[in-house]
Amino acid sequence: MKRRLFVSSSLSAIALTGCGVGNALTQNQTVRTILNSAETIDYHLIGTRGMAKEYTEADISPTFRTNGFATPSSSLYIGYVEDGFASYRLVVDGLVEHKRAFSIAQLRAMPLVTQITRHDCVEGWSVIGKFRGVRLGHVLSIVKPRPEARYVIFHCMDVDDTGTPYYESLDLTQAAHPQTILALDLNDKPIDPDHGAPVRLKIPTQLGYKSAKWVNRIEVASTFSHLYSGKGGYWEDNGYNWYAGI
């Protein structure tokens, strides 16, 4: 908690566009220093093993703000929206015993859990929403990570203004946390395109940039150094910490 408040209050004094498109925040040396110093605080407490607070229906924010890159406009994604995500598949592959490609119907037939939790953006704002979905740990138990697996990498369908895709990663402990879910519903409705339809990660124990939207592939791997700039996530490649526990 200390760490989150420290990060968000320090950052918001400088700029409010931390996770937005085309910002200069991560070029800023002061911001890099703050982010790096924050990394040592409260490491591996709630973010890895503790439970994020769960709220009641009365606490749900009237509107769930959207943030980040624009909703994907690729023909692939438009096609999914047009067919109501009938042709969408969530590929789970990499270092697993059983590679799979799950339809939304298959995901919805799995045991679903509900959480009313707070989403904390590093920019310094929070919203409370009700998420329903399948535990990532359940999906992993189906595909069975191999012994050398250490990370779960989320590949997303959106890109920044240079065409670089958004991606994120968790270690297997964070992935198996009971509140780490592949969310299908937000506030009792299928997640809308702007909030990451049809599948987004929701990990309330970590800062908002970890909760990847528009996920269509989950890669199980022993490392993430082979991807993009090698830091384990889009914002990590731009100076944010890989560990984003609250």
Ligand SMILES: Nc1nc2c(c(=O)[nH]1)N[C@H]1C(S)=C(S)[C@@H](COP(=O)(O)O)O[C@H]1N2
């Ligand atoms: N694919 C993708 N996921 C993303 C982002 C993004 O730009 N692309 N932005 C992240 C950030 S910084 C935040 S705060 C949340 C915003 O989620 P929301 O739009 O549902 O509020 O999504 C996170 N997941």
Ligand SMILES: [Mo]
């Ligand atoms: Mo964010």
